[in-house]
Amino acid sequence: MATPLATLGVISIGEMGLGIAKLLKANGYRVVTNITTHARAESASLDLVSSDEELASTSDYILSIVPPRNAIATAERIMKVSTSASFAKRETPLYFLDLNAVAPKSVRGIAELLKPAGNNIRFLDGAIIGSPPSLKDDHTDLNTVEAWKRPSIPMSGPHVLADAERSGAHLANVLNSQHISEQIGSASGLKMSFAAVTKGFTALAIQSFTTASRLGVLPELQQHLQTYMPKTYEMANASVPVMPPKAYRWVREMEEIGATLAEDGGFEENEAIFGGIARTYDLVAHGTDLGKEKTGERNRGKTVEDVATLMSEGIDRRKQKMD
Numbered sequence: 012m013a014t015p016l017a018t019l020g021v022i023s024i025g026e027m028g029l030g031i032a033k034l035l036k037a038n039g040y041r042v043v044t045n046i047t048t049h050a051r052a053e054s055a056s057l058d059l060v061s062s063d064e065e066l067a068s069t070s071d072y073i074l075s076i077v078p079p080r081n082a083i084a085t086a087e088r089i090m091k092v093s094t095s096a097s098f099a100k101r102e103t104p105l106y107f108l109d110l111n112a113v114a115p116k117s118v119r120g121i122a123e124l125l126k127p128a129g130n131n132i133r134f135l136d137g138a139i140i141g142s143p144p145s146l147k148d149d150h151t152d153l154n155t156v157e158a159w160k161r162p163s164i165p166m167s168g169p170h171v172l173a174d175a176e177r178s179g180a181h182l183a184n185v186l187n188s189q190h191i192s193e194q195i196g197s198a199s200g201l202k203m204s205f206a207a208v209t210k211g212f213t214a215l216a217i218q219s220f221t222t223a224s225r226l227g228v229l230p231e232l233q234q235h236l237q238t239y240m241p242k243t244y245e246m247a248n249a250s251v252p253v254m255p256p257k258a259y260r261w262v263r264e265m266e267e268i269g270a271t272l273a274e275d276g277g278f279e280e281n282e283a284i285f286g287g288i289a290r291t292y293d294l295v296a297h298g299t300d301l302g303k304e305k306t307g308e309r310n311r312g313k314t315v316e317d318v319a320t321l322m323s324e325g326i327d328r329r330k331q332k333m334d
Contacts, residue, residue, distance in 0.1 A: 016040050017178040020060075020070035022085055024051040026306050028076040030143025031186070032057055034161065037153045038185045040178075043069055063088045068097040071177045072106040076139070079263040082111040086121045093128045104130055106175055110137040110164065112260075114203060114270040115196030122168070122195050133175075136195045137166040137188070138202030156185055164188040167197035196275070203271040207285070210261055211268075213254055214288040216247040216315070217295070217322060224319035225326075233315075248315055255304040255312040259296035265289035299325030 018041040021032050032042045033055050043058045045066055052059055060066045067073065067089055075085045089107060092098060098105075109121055118136045125132050141162030152158055164186045166172055171190045173183040182188075191197055223232040236244035254261075269285035272278045296302040299321045301312045312318045 017071035017182060018043060018069055019182075020044065020066045020073040021057075022066070022073065022075050023077050024055070024057070025076065025078075027139060027143045028074070029055055030145060031074065031076065031139075034144040034159055035185065037159070038156065039154070040182075040185075062092075064092040064095045064097055067092045067105060068095070068101065070105065071103065072108060072175075072182070074108045074110055076110050078260045079111055079113050079267055082109065082113045082117060083121060083124070085111075086124050089132070090125055090128060093132055098131070101131070103177060104133045106133045106135060106170070106172070108135045108137050108166070108172070109199075110139050112138070112202055112206065112264045112267065113199060114267040114274065115200045116270055116274050117267060118196055118199045133170045134168060134195070135166050135170055135172060136168045136198045137164055138198045139164055140202055140205050156187075161187040165191045165198045165201055167192040167199075168195045169193055200271060200275055203268045206264060207268050207272065209250070210265065211285070211288055212246065213250040214265075214291045216251050217254070217291060217318065220247070220251065220315050220319045221322040221326070224316070225323050229316065229319060251315045251318050252313050255295060255301040255318070256306045256309070258292045258302065261292045262289050262296060265292060294325060294329075295322070298329055301325075 016039045019035055021028050021042055021044050024032060024044055029051050032044070035042050036055065036057070041058060042055075043060050043066060044052050045060060045063065060069060073089060075082065077085050086107070086109065089105075093105075107125060109118060122134045122136070125134050139162050142160070144159050144161050146153055146158055147160055166188055167190065171179075172186075172188055173180045173190065175182070191201065220229060220232070223229040233244065236247070265285045265288045269283055269289070272285065273280070273283065301318065301321050304310065304312055312321055
């Protein structure tokens with residue numbers, strides 16, 4: 012009789028967490044989550060637990076996939092319950108996989124926060140690069156990794172997921188994970204460097220298209236991009252319309268990128284650009300009607316032209332308030 016695969020706790024069941032939970036379920040894992048994410052958990056047939064204590068005691072691995080602003084608080088929650096009687100009954104260490112979009116400095120702080128637990132909690136610095144897992148159109152058998160489009164999940168630190176006793180090698184394969192360094196912060200640094208290019212570009216496109224729209228030259232800008240920089244034009248049309256529901260989360264992520272470029276990249280304050288990019292996404296999320304958009308329930312901002320229109324309306328309202 013085959014040994015059952017590990018149990019994984021997922022915090023929390025947002026768009027990415029839900030996709031990863033479905034991937035894990037399809038490949039034979041038991042996935043549990045806190046009852047606070049009840050609706051989405053039910054949609055994926057996940058097992059619900061009533062508390063962080065039960066989550067930490069039940070799981071072999073915990074995947075922290077939360078908005079960047081909640082990354083430290085999530086680790087604190089798990090550290091708090093690691094002193095409970097039920098946690099003390101564990102026979103194997105709990106692997107805590109921090110898969111959040113935060114700076115290496117933040118991840119090093121989380122590792123320090125968990126240190127008092129000793130070998131009872133093994134920390135892995137991880138990152139998710141790409142879109143949430145989803146089934147490929149040409150596959151009907153969802154119970155194989157080949158049936159899924161998966162993001163890359165690089166990991167780093169002294170502990171290697173593939174070496175973990177309970178399903179480690181299988182889990183690393185399912186998650187499309189590669190161990191890239193023994194240093195905590197390397198995986199997060201890779202994510203920050205990647206997102207600086209991709210999400211940084213999207214913010215530049217938002218500002219460029221909005222300004223061109225306000226000047227009445229947006230069609231001409233699009234024509235010139237199509238003619239002279241067609242790949243850039245395609246990238247803008249692909250990235251800008253999918254951005255609105257995510258903008259609120261990206262505010263803190265841009266701040267974390269800025270911290271990475273300063274702390275680990277060596278760039279000085281007068282060379283910083285991501286503070287402004289963070290404010291751009293803050294304007295999208297809290298100063299325009301784009302901030303009302305939700306994934307799977309899209310109404311506005313589904314084209315670059317409409318994004319530019321709504322950005323312009325938000326800017327005009329802001330100017331009126333200041334006058």
